[in-house]
Amino acid sequence: ANIAHGCNSVVATTTALKLADYVVTEAGFGADLGAEKFFDIKCRKAGLHPAAAVIVATVRAMKMNGGVKKEDLGKENIEAVRKGCLNLGRHIENVKQFGVPAVVAINHFTTDTETEIQAMKDFVKAQGAEAILCKHWAQGSAGIEDLARKVVEIAESGASQFSPLYPDEMPLFEKVNTIVKRIYRGDEAIADKSIRDQLHAWEQAGYGHLPVCMAK
Template identity: 80%
Template sequence: GPFANIAHGCNSVVATTTALKLADYVVTEAGFGADLGAEKFFDIKCRKAGLKPEAVVIVATVRAMKMNGGVKKDDLGAENVEAVKKGCANLGRHIENVKQFGVPAVVAINHFISDTDAEIQAVKDYVASQGSEAILCKHWADGSAGIEELANKVVSLVEGKTAQFSPLYPEDMPLFEKVETIAKRIYRADEVLADKKIRDQLKAWEADGYGNLPVCMAKTQYSFTTDPNMRGAPTGHSLPIREVRLSAGAGFVVVICGEIMTMPGLPRVPSAEAIKINDDGLIDGLF
């Protein structure tokens, strides 16, 4: 599906509504962190389709906690309980963000064989301190049996009927205020930096009848900020807006933040540069 760092990050409305007609429980993914995929799933897809989610599963790994705690990628296989505890602040931010939408959440710890019991317990203890529950999932090694506990927990959350879903902002809020709402409440930024040209463009779209559209933030998936190297749960930063684009057909306004690239997957030297037509009129460089 579409990437949640540059697009809306979830499957189609048709896919989800069809599944709801055919199954008792429907599980659908929203990409990357809850600051991107979940926010867009709630504020764009659920709003437009009239969906009311009843539970959220936040997927986390011990390795991600260690990286957010300052451990280098090459050292993630070594036990480091203190780094796990430090990095859990990032997970806590995601839990807080999901709660803002009124949907109960459970944390799924996606198990790696390098995870130690002490590291796993550190994550469980932290999540419990945040009023949620973390469940160890070993589906990679044990198949469906390794995730049965999580499935039962999700069913209990759904059957508990505690969800009171509500989008983060109303449809009639001005476009720039929608951007500020996401930046301040989800990313914990202090301010949004946008020049007069960008602000005027948003006002022009409002005048043309597009003011009720949700906004789709294009931002690095590696941080709550626009700096991919700023880990953890930073606050007090600024969110620079580089460009805005109207996707009238899709039904949202794309807000491009920082240095995010909207055509992902290209290497520094694209393969297209090696494609040529030779003297015989044939194409060289395709493979």
């Protein structure tokens, strides 16, 4: 993954698509940072149409988002998992806004309990998706077969109706505002007149059709 926009090159992806039946791209960190840029910039400009998305999550991350300190993550805490899952829910919503069906991969840790794992699975199911436990760290490829089969199932179903978040012809500042509201859940984007004038100048120069690359 490239640190700037969160995904590998167009050349790498298009080459891989000619050589394999299924191509997996690591689209950076988060469905707000990596996925948004992958969908809105790379897929738009390269004419790519993703068939499925995998959102990687851990029980530990849910507990940390639920308010548990790092030194206490090894202790079972079902309530913190459920509370932290609200963060995961936003990422699922973000991916679905692009019309791409998602599956959640639970990256397993030895401290995870069955009850905590089930709490995550139940939450994801309530969001209309499926969470699959992955143990490739211990079992190699055998530990992730279930996820691979699910991704193939989704990809082959034709369920994906991929569409970028905004159209090319939308004004640049409105593109920024769209990302702020729909991905980051902000009320609105605010910019000084000098910034708005700069964006307008770029539009007048013929660059208004370009996508926007936003840092968080």
